[in-house]
Amino acid sequence: MNSDLPRGANIGVSQSEVSIGQIFLEFLIIGATSFGGVVPYLRGSLVTKRHWIDDKEFVEMLSISQSLPGLNATNMAILVGEKLRGALGAVVAILGICLPGALIMYVVGMFYRSHGDHVWITAALKGVAAAAVGLVLSTVVGLSKKSLTGNFDFVFMALTVIAVNRLHQSVPRTLIAVGLLAILFHRPRKPQKESVAS
Amino acid sequence: MAAFPEMKTLTVDVHNWLTFPQLIHLYSVGQMAPGPNMMMIVPIGLWTGGVLGAIVVVLAFFGPTAVLTFIVGRLWNKLEKWPWRQSIQQGLAPVSIGLLLAGCFTMAKGAIFGLETATIAVVVLLLLLNYKINPALLILAGAVIGILSFSA
Numbered sequence: 001m002n003s004d005l006p007r008g009a010n011i012g013v014s015q016s017e018v019s020i021g022q023i024f025l026e027f028l029i030i031g032a033t034s035f036g037g038v039v040p041y042l043r044g045s046l047v048t049k050r051h052w053i054d055d056k057e058f059v060e061m062l063s064i065s066q067s068l069p070g071l072n073a074t075n076m077a078i079l080v081g082e083k084l085r086g087a088l089g090a091v092v093a094i095l096g097i098c099l100p101g102a103l104i105m106y107v108v109g110m111f112y113r114s115h116g117d118h119v120w121i122t123a124a125l126k127g128v129a130a131a132a133v134g135l136v137l138s139t140v141v142g143l144s145k146k147s148l149t150g151n152f153d154f155v156f157m158a159l160t161v162i163a164v165n166r167l168h169q170s171v172p173r174t175l176i177a178v179g180l181l182a183i184l185f186h187r188p189r190k191p192q193k194e195s196v197a198s
Numbered sequence: 199m200a201a202f203p204e205m206k207t208l209t210v211d212v213h214n215w216l217t218f219p220q221l222i223h224l225y226s227v228g229q230m231a232p233g234p235n236m237m238m239i240v241p242i243g244l245w246t247g248g249v250l251g252a253i254v255v256v257l258a259f260f261g262p263t264a265v266l267t268f269i270v271g272r273l274w275n276k277l278e279k280w281p282w283r284q285s286i287q288q289g290l291a292p293v294s295i296g297l298l299l300a301g302c303f304t305m306a307k308g309a310i311f312g313l314e315t316a317t318i319a320v321v322v323l324l325l326l327l328n329y330k331i332n333p334a335l336l337i338l339a340g341a342v343i344g345i346l347s348f349s350a
Contacts (some may be wrong), residue, residue, distance in 0.1 A: 035337035041334075064274060090264070101233030127315075128229070130316075134336070136234070137323045147291050157296040159302065160300060175293060183282075183285050184289070
């Protein structure tokens with residue numbers, strides 16, 4: 001346990017010794033390499049490579065991100081940055097993840113004011129989109145293995161997919177409807193044999 | 199992406215900062231760029247207000263939600279001992295992963311339309327499940343195959 005807690009850090013959440021520079025750098029890398037979608041790269045960097053959070057925490061933060069307005073990418077940056085180094089961590093994380101894309105688009109803006117649609121961009125995008133489908137699927141598989149509590153959770157997963165894809169419900173509505181069911185399913189049980197008092 | 203219709207209404211129709219074809223083009227290029235999708239707003243800020251405009255759009259677009267998320271994150275941490283917190287976390291986990299999957303299916307509807315795209319998706323999935331490869335490389339490979347297959 002660290003005795004030297006950074007100011008503004010959360011008591012009770014496991015402290016880390018990750019530096020501000022490391023947070024900025026890692027999110028900069030994510031921001032610069034996350035082609036085809038950000039969530040898989042967030043997981044690859046933060047969970048698999050750096051072990052700053054585990055898959056359960058990852059999905060927990062993802063849930064919060066999805067429930068709030070704003071992009072998942074930037075919400076996740078704020079939450080992870082905050083967990084590691086408080087407000088400053090959150091700021092450098094979101095800065096890091098936005099900077100590369102912003103700079104690239106800045107350059108694009110300088111040169112493409114009156115440019116028509118380039119055939120190559122459209123063609124490349126088709127390949128990118130197809131590859132991105134495979135990427136997200138692999139992330140779903142990985143997360144399902146690590147972050148679910150029991151086999152029944154697949155029912156809730158299926159209900160979510162049905163609600164959004166078949167019944168065309170909005171994300172907020174689905175979150176509330178299926179979420180409530182799932183939360184009730186996982187409701188706190190009377191402790192029968194509590195081994196450790198947290 | 200949910201912001202797109204509103205963005206079109208405001209930037210194209212109300213303020214005439216750019217045309218609809220320009221907006222769509224920016225969106226496509228923004229998709230190719232790494233990082234958060236919505237960096238397409240940077241050129242809009244640039245064309246309208248120079249460097250300052252570019253900075254302002256980023257602050258305006260990401261600022262408010264960043265603050266909200268930060269506050270909610272802090273509140274969530276304070277609730278660590280609350281029994282229902284674990285229920286919420288366990289309950290929302292399958293829903294969150296389900297949302298990812300649902301988004302993937304929505305993407306697939308448009309993205310998978312023939313042998314080439316289906317193959318790309320399946321190969322990428324299998325490679326990522328079985329080997330440790332940087333996904334960015336696979337996405338870029340997809341882009342190259344796309345150019346080879348689809349430039350008329």
